[in-house]
Amino acid sequence: MLEARSVLAPDPDWWRGAVIYQIYPRSFQDSNGDGIGDLAGIIHRLPHVADLGVDAIWISPFFPSPMLDFGYDVSAYRDVDPMFGTLGDFDALINRAHELGLRVLIDLVLSHTSESHRWFTESRSSRDNPRADWYVWADAKPDGTPPNNWLSIFGGSAWEWDGERMQYYLHNFLAEQPDLNLHNPEVQDELLEIARFWLTRGVDGFRLDTVNFYFHDRALRDNPPLRPEDRNDRTAPSVNPYNFQDHLYDKTQPENIAFLKRLRALCDEFPDRTTVGEVGESQRGMEVQAEYTKGNDRLHMCYDFALLSNAEPTGTYVAEVLERANDIVSEGWACWAYSNHDVVRHTTRWGLSEPALRVYAALLMSIRGSICLYQGEELGLTEAYVAFEELQDPYGKRFWPKFKGRDGCRTPMPWIRDNQYGGFTDGKPWLPVAMEHLQRAVGVQWDDPGSTLAFYQKMIAFRAAHPALAKGTLDIVEAADDRLSFIRAHDGTRLFCAFNLSGETISFTRPEGTWRQDKGAPFTAGLHNDIGAELPAWQAFFAIEEQGDT
Incomplete structure (x- = not known):
């Protein structure tokens, strides 16, 4: 290495x-x-x-x-x-x-x-080999059908018949992907x-x-x-x-x-x-x-x-x-x-x-x-x-x-x-x-x-520049089909995040406190300082709460 x-x-x-x-x-x-x-x-x-x-x-x-x-x-x-x-x-x-x-x-x-893994090759070879229980094997029902009704994500039964062991094995995905038996x-x-x-x-x-x-x-x-x-x-x-x-x-x-x-x-x-x-x-x-x-x-x-x-x-x-x-x-x-x-x-x-x-x-x-x-x-x-x-x-x-x-x-x-x-x-x-x-x-x-x-x-x-975004708490301020806003907070810093998820200018409710727009975000639009401020179509707004204000 x-x-x-x-x-x-x-x-x-x-x-x-x-x-x-x-x-x-x-x-x-x-x-x-x-x-x-x-x-x-x-x-x-x-x-x-x-x-x-x-x-x-x-x-x-x-x-x-x-x-x-x-x-x-x-x-x-x-x-x-x-x-x-x-x-x-x-x-x-x-x-x-x-x-x-x-x-x-x-x-x-x-x-x-994979079914080509050497573990499965050994497991399917008999019912008493050292790896016989490394995969999920089960007998057929009396009528020959699978042990239960489980289905594969890739379609069809989750069970595949193996003529060598004369049992079914479990596969939640392809039949060529047998499931390991982690109970072992x-x-x-x-x-x-x-x-x-x-x-x-x-x-x-x-x-x-x-x-x-x-x-x-x-x-x-x-x-x-x-x-x-x-x-x-x-x-x-x-x-x-x-x-x-x-x-x-x-x-x-x-x-x-x-x-x-x-x-x-x-x-x-x-x-x-x-x-x-x-x-x-x-x-x-x-x-x-x-x-x-x-x-x-x-x-x-x-x-x-x-x-x-x-x-x-x-x-x-x-x-x-x-x-x-x-x-x-x-x-x-x-x-x-x-x-x-x-x-x-x-x-x-x-x-x-x-x-x-x-x-x-x-x-x-x-x-x-x-x-x-x-x-x-x-x-x-x-x-x-x-x-x-x-x-x-x-x-x-x-x-x-x-x-x-x-x-x-x-x-x-x-x-x-x-x-x-x-x-x-x-x-x-x-x-x-x-x-x-x-x-x-x-x-x-x-x-x-x-x-x-x-x-x-x-x-x-x-x-990366805002620990509040990486590690802080999240509290929803306002949510509707066309908008979402929340506050991220960490170690005494609060960041207000607002997103216009529509093609129209919409009004947002601003949280209490004194906020200044964070100009480091890759968006140029800004909310006004009054309650019910507007944000243009498909824009986001980020603001930091001024220190000393609540």
């Missing part, structure tokens, strides 16, 4: 309020012309990420994998897939990131493996040793894929039906019958808490490490966040899909989400995102104009919690169209055309305009480059102070 030359100051609390930039390695930068991004490409482009001003990167899986789910089907945990590079490349990436002041989180997939202490011990391997190698923490899927109900009880009026598309698209069940027994089991405590204790052996869990839960997501992050012995932070869903992000809706977080996650810590590798890019999902995109970005940078940005979000990228014949995502192939899968948010990052592949590769890219993205390439926006990229830089810097 390379000797790290870090400019990072020791800070066990660095993650609280941090801005984390997600890199999807297949689509970030290709260094060898094979059309697939790699670790060397990430190293080459790290200065761009550092110049944004973010605190850390989260890298989606790069482990050896048959790539049926593009890395989320892991076949070996302690190595790098050759398409991405080598362990030496990863060490170089850690070293370069730390030189640039960036911490590095990696995506650990602990709920399931040996499985837990092995997964913790894998985490230790990467912590020792220098990673600063983990993004934990599907963290509430680690355990299943031992009794394999059927999930009850969910009332149609209670269904939503936060975990699965609306065309998927997965949404017809209340998932009480196939995930989010109480035994998970003890394992998360073991994982946290391991992380605490290393300085300044963190964890962020992905909670795939449509009905009780925030409650799970609270349970998994409260106190100092579980996960550091979690996110659910409240702001990643199709729900219209009105001021009313966002205020409800934030107030629920205040009430429910009061002893823990939330992480928020608008976009990632699993959902339609929010610019398209919410139909945002350029002014709307900016005010919503400012809102994200102003709420209580940590923040995740997805590569290309800082460029204002829209969802790309991917024709069916070019589709790679098995999820999209299953539910096409009503659900087109996740490829539209995974297309290559555009770095320059004057190249058909946007500077991503010299070969044919694994997914097509959207032509409209070339007009928003990094090279186009970099020297333009009025660009979306420049706006993100300024807003990230503004958040």
Whole structure:
């Protein structure tokens, strides 16, 4: 391993309020012309990420994998897939990131493996081998049907028949992604040793894929039906019958808490490490966040899909989400995102104009919690169209055309305009480059102070300059569909934040006190000093309370 030359100051609390930039390695930068991004490409482009001003990167899986789910089907945990590079490349990436002041989180997939993993090969070989109980196996019902009614997120039954063991095995995702049995202490011990391997190698923490899927109900009880009026598309698209069940027994089991405590204790052996869990839960997501992050012995932070869903992000809706977080996650810590590798890019999902995109970005940078940005979000990228014949995502192939899968948010990052592949590769890219993205390439926006990229830089810097935004309390002042305002407070400083979420000039209620506009924010419009002041369309306003006033 390379000797790290870090400019990072020791800070066990660095993650609280941090801005984390997600890199999807297949689509970030290709260094060898094979059309697939790699670790060397990430190293080459790290200065761009550092110049944004973010605190850390989260890298989606790069482990050896048959790539049926593009890395989320892991076949070996302690190595790098050759398409991405080598362990030496990863060490170089850690070293370069730390030189640039960036911490590095990696995506650990602990709920399931690839069927090609040697553990599963052994487990399926008999019912009495040393790893026979490392996966979730169950006998068929007398009529040959699966053990219960559990469904896969990718469609169909969550059970797959194996003719070698003459049993069904559980898979919450693809049939080629069998679920590990974490009720087995040996499985837990092995997964913790894998985490230790990467912590020792220098990673600063983990993004934990599907963290509430680690355990299943031992009794394999059927999930009850969910009332149609209670269904939503936060975990699965609306065309998927997965949404017809209340998932009480196939995930989010109480035994998970003890394992998360073991994982946290391991992380605490290393300085300044963190964890962020992905909670795939449509009905009780925030409650799970609270349970998994409260106190100092579980996960550091979690996110659910409240702001990643199709729900219209009105001021009313966002205020409800934030107030629920205040009430429910009061002893823990939330992480928020608008976009990632699993959902339609929010610019398209919410139909945002350029002014709307900016005010919503400012809102994200102003709420209580940590923040995740997805590569290309800082460029204002829209969802790309991917024709069916070019589709790679098995999820999209299953539910096409009503659900087109996740490829539209995974297309290559555009770095320059004057190249058909946007500077991503010299070969044919694994997914097509959207032509409209070339007009928003990094090279186009970099020297333009009025660009979306420049706006993100300024807003990230503004958040970093105000501890109240990163770590303070949040109290709603006013909320309606077309507006939202709140006060962030920390260590004696109060910051008033107001957002016009409409195309019309609207009136705002100003909080009591004497306030002065913070001119460091990337907005020029100001509220007047009287009650009921006006704010122009798609504008935000930030003001600091004058010292000595209440």
